[in-house]
Amino acid sequence: MFWLCTLLPFVVTPAYLSLASQIAITALFALSLDLILGYAGIVSLGHAAFFGVGAYSAGLLAKHYWGEPLAGLILAAAAAGIVGYAMSHIVVRFRHLALIMLTLGLGLLLHEAANSASDLTGGADGLQGVKVGTLFGFKFDMFGRTAYAYSLAVLFVCFLVCRRIIHSPFGLALRGIRENAVRMPAIGAPSLAHLRKAYTIAAVMAGIAGALLTHTTSTVSLEVLSFGRSADVLVILILGGAGRLYGGIIGAIIYMVARDQFSGINPQYWYFWIGLLLVVVVMFLPNGILGGLGAIYKKSK
Amino acid sequence: MNKLLIAAALAAAFGTAHAQQTVRIGLVLSSSGQFADAGAQLDNGIKTYMKMHGDTVGGRKIELIRRDTGGIAPDVAKRLSQELVVRDKVDLLAGYVLTPNAMAAADVSAEAKKFMVVMNAATSIIITKSPYMIRTSVVLPQVMETFGTWAATKGGLKQTYTMVTDYGPGHDSERAFQTGFKNAGGNIVGSVRFPVANPDFAAFVQRAKDIAPESIYIFIPGGAQPAALGKAFAERGIDKQKTKVLGSGEATAEAALKAMGDNALDIITAWHYDYKLDNRLNAAFVKEFNAMHGRNPDFFSIGGYDGMHAIYETLKKTKGNTDGVAMIAAARGLRWESPRGPMSIDPETRDVVQTVYIRRVQKVGGELVNVPFDKVENVRDPDGERRKKK
Amino acid sequence: MLSSLATVLFDGFAYGMLLFLLSVGLSVTLGMMNFVNLAHCSFAAVGGYCTVTLVNSFGWPFLASLPIAFIAAALVSVVLERTLYRHLYRSSDLDQCLLTIGIVFVSVAAFAWFYTTEQQSARPPEWLRARITVGGINFAGYRLFLIVFGLAVTAILVLLLERTRFGAQVRAAVDNQRMARGLGIDVDRAFMITFALGGGLAGLGGALAIEVVGLDPTFALAFLVYVLIVVAVGGLGSIGGSFAAAVVLGISDMAGKYYFPWLGAFLIYLVMVGLLMWRPLGLFGKR
Numbered sequence: 001m002f003w004l005c006t007l008l009p010f011v012v013t014p015a016y017l018s019l020a021s022q023i024a025i026t027a028l029f030a031l032s033l034d035l036i037l038g039y040a041g042i043v044s045l046g047h048a049a050f051f052g053v054g055a056y057s058a059g060l061l062a063k064h065y066w067g068e069p070l071a072g073l074i075l076a077a078a079a080a081g082i083v084g085y086a087m088s089h090i091v092v093r094f095r096h097l098a099l100i101m102l103t104l105g106l107g108l109l110l111h112e113a114a115n116s117a118s119d120l121t122g123g124a125d126g127l128q129g130v131k132v133g134t135l136f137g138f139k140f141d142m143f144g145r146t147a148y149a150y151s152l153a154v155l156f157v158c159f160l161v162c163r164r165i166i167h168s169p170f171g172l173a174l175r176g177i178r179e180n181a182v183r184m185p186a187i188g189a190p191s192l193a194h195l196r197k198a199y200t201i202a203a204v205m206a207g208i209a210g211a212l213l214t215h216t217t218s219t220v221s222l223e224v225l226s227f228g229r230s231a232d233v234l235v236i237l238i239l240g241g242a243g244r245l246y247g248g249i250i251g252a253i254i255y256m257v258a259r260d261q262f263s264g265i266n267p268q269y270w271y272f273w274i275g276l277l278l279v280v281v282v283m284f285l286p287n288g289i290l291g292g293l294g295a296i297y298k299k300s301k
Numbered sequence: 302m303n304k305l306l307i308a309a310a311l312a313a314a315f316g317t318a319h320a321q322q323t324v325r326i327g328l329v330l331s332s333s334g335q336f337a338d339a340g341a342q343l344d345n346g347i348k349t350y351m352k353m354h355g356d357t358v359g360g361r362k363i364e365l366i367r368r369d370t371g372g373i374a375p376d377v378a379k380r381l382s383q384e385l386v387v388r389d390k391v392d393l394l395a396g397y398v399l400t401p402n403a404m405a406a407a408d409v410s411a412e413a414k415k416f417m418v419v420m421n422a423a424t425s426i427i428i429t430k431s432p433y434m435i436r437t438s439v440v441l442p443q444v445m446e447t448f449g450t451w452a453a454t455k456g457g458l459k460q461t462y463t464m465v466t467d468y469g470p471g472h473d474s475e476r477a478f479q480t481g482f483k484n485a486g487g488n489i490v491g492s493v494r495f496p497v498a499n500p501d502f503a504a505f506v507q508r509a510k511d512i513a514p515e516s517i518y519i520f521i522p523g524g525a526q527p528a529a530l531g532k533a534f535a536e537r538g539i540d541k542q543k544t545k546v547l548g549s550g551e552a553t554a555e556a557a558l559k560a561m562g563d564n565a566l567d568i569i570t571a572w573h574y575d576y577k578l579d580n581r582l583n584a585a586f587v588k589e590f591n592a593m594h595g596r597n598p599d600f601f602s603i604g605g606y607d608g609m610h611a612i613y614e615t616l617k618k619t620k621g622n623t624d625g626v627a628m629i630a631a632a633r634g635l636r637w638e639s640p641r642g643p644m645s646i647d648p649e650t651r652d653v654v655q656t657v658y659i660r661r662v663q664k665v666g667g668e669l670v671n672v673p674f675d676k677v678e679n680v681r682d683p684d685g686e687r688r689k690k691k
Numbered sequence: 692m693l694s695s696l697a698t699v700l701f702d703g704f705a706y707g708m709l710l711f712l713l714s715v716g717l718s719v720t721l722g723m724m725n726f727v728n729l730a731h732c733s734f735a736a737v738g739g740y741c742t743v744t745l746v747n748s749f750g751w752p753f754l755a756s757l758p759i760a761f762i763a764a765a766l767v768s769v770v771l772e773r774t775l776y777r778h779l780y781r782s783s784d785l786d787q788c789l790l791t792i793g794i795v796f797v798s799v800a801a802f803a804w805f806y807t808t809e810q811q812s813a814r815p816p817e818w819l820r821a822r823i824t825v826g827g828i829n830f831a832g833y834r835l836f837l838i839v840f841g842l843a844v845t846a847i848l849v850l851l852l853e854r855t856r857f858g859a860q861v862r863a864a865v866d867n868q869r870m871a872r873g874l875g876i877d878v879d880r881a882f883m884i885t886f887a888l889g890g891g892l893a894g895l896g897g898a899l900a901i902e903v904v905g906l907d908p909t910f911a912l913a914f915l916v917y918v919l920i921v922v923a924v925g926g927l928g929s930i931g932g933s934f935a936a937a938v939v940l941g942i943s944d945m946a947g948k949y950y951f952p953w954l955g956a957f958l959i960y961l962v963m964v965g966l967l968m969w970r971p972l973g974l975f976g977k978r
Contacts, residue, residue, distance in 0.1 A: 105960045
């Protein structure tokens, strides 16, 4: 039902398709964070690292060798997965503030590295000469139809994959780890390996989201790796409600539409309104929008 | 009842006719976040121009639709530019404080064939990204390579140690200055790059002092850094008579001078605009700007001011035709007298051509001022010239 | 050779003192009530802008504005605590993050509205900025002032914590909140006072930082990362931890930039990652 509604923008608001595609990309990014935060309890302030790795992989492939978007997606997923797997060995061994700061630190280090390697990445000016090819013969034009269809399709597929994972024994084990990290090994589920697996999968999905951004905008710049992007996706996920599968998507829609509207009305001071929105949501809807709505629904029964 | 209908019909007719007369400009700036002040000053420059010259050109009213990118966000800049063209049906695109944003939006200008005026972003290669683009701000190599050449020739310097911020504009100015300096016979004794969000320069300045070069060239972005750097120079006791300190104009902007205090004296900079430039047009501009906004204009403001002037003059030449092809043809070779001095748009590269002033910080009437003591006129972007030859 | 080492240590220590003042409040309140207050640097900005207003618009001397900056920031933090934060003590960490980030955004816009986005400066008196030469090495007067000030504040805080009844209550609440309540300690009141103290110190830090790093509306966001690093590396709820972490980070940042400038910003993050991997609870952290 919800997914049918996502087709509405094509008909109802065709001038907003670029925004819609960026919302879909952010939703996928938030979904990937939900996998580790909402379901495995790993709070990450550096998730943009994988988004950025995916974005740059896709960009570099399109620039130097091959503009085919789907090939870019696969490369981005693989690259982000490798980086994610490597980092997971460090990350899963920590909890609480140390975990948050480690993910932050690793993300910042990657950002710095990309800035230094400006011969490869184009540095602060961004990667130039990214020539994205056509998708099944459709061009990525300024009207955004191809962009939105592409992003939405990939989001949907990844969503289905996520749902499968959540409801599988692996997913249940993850939730068990989140609830009580001490007890899980006692009932025989090897928790560190589970967490590493989840972290890697989340990295792969974030990388795919990054590649989508590169393909739909034909640009990559350092800010795909920035702390700002990591912080934004975390805010979006919390806003929508972590651990509820749809939370990242709802959060992305609300946050980005609100930001777009506020900054259109008041370009200089829109921070005020978006901050107010966040405060109001937290005060009245604990555990995010979906969490709060769920609580209200339960109470009304 | 009839009268009402007629009145309504007239109003509708007038309304649509009026709407067709409006020239809609999509203005994409960074109005929030780290670069908010740049965006604000640029917009102030635009508002000042429109107050001084009216908001109608050739019978058509100018309407600005403002959008905020929030900082460096090329994906957002591109989307906003797309929406301005597709949804808001703007006739031309303008603004663009930051290089990555300008580069991304250029694709939209090229695809939609819309006239685009870059009013700040200073990286050389931007101008090549759309055939419908002009720039009215500054090109970094234009100033920095000229400065390097000047330093080694008229400046009489043989050695220099360069210190720049480790990001795009920093790398560009380092390269440009070193090229100019070396080609004019100078010697680069060393170089260092600061991390981007660097709050404290003491360590770097100490390093420079230990090498004791004849001159130091610095490039840092505006904001908090120039003051911090100036303080570091004073704290470390760099004697500016023995070691000449050369910098970009941003390093001695008004806020930086205020924060550095006397530490700023004798810093030599090269730049295209200062609010204290002594000419009739600038005096009028600064006066109006002060009255409207309660502060002084800076180079962001002049980029916006001249950007609007270029739009107005181009519209006059095309007699109100906003078609991209017509406008860019009319904009090529445009020349005018600006508060910054004489300037023009290069007919071949579509980039800005202007005077580079060499200034020294001195105390004038109790105030710290960038006093120009030399200038190089009609400077083109050397990188653009090199691209022409290829 | 030795003189450059001396200046690096000196400058680094001074920078560390600034970081300490900005971070100690967050460390103690986080350790005491487990409340994630990401708006901590907004309190610092309140103090900074207070000083800017007093010095530039009212002509107050710089030093006289400092106590007012402290009080203003403390007041703002108490008001926020009583009206908004109080309701979220039992909420999840994530909700607390969202609330306080929302407050940071609102504060950034508010500062831009009242003060514009222009860089601000508030100059301390001439004698404080003088250059002092000892043994042929130059020391900046203002940095010396920062060091003296920071050490004085540390001493006062330690005395407060170790020698007063209030301090004993705070220590008890940090160690074990439930037990402390059980013993009849009014934890909420102790927390409110601690929160005000921490906010006030942040405000002082913000005012003192103007001369070193400047001030604009985005200060609250820009320094948040550094403050979090100090708190995490130092250990929650520990004044000694914040002190040690701030000094280590300040000196390693300065030393890194002097001896390995090509590493640049890498060093402070590498140091943080390394220290956290070695001591996940922080240098002096308990839980």
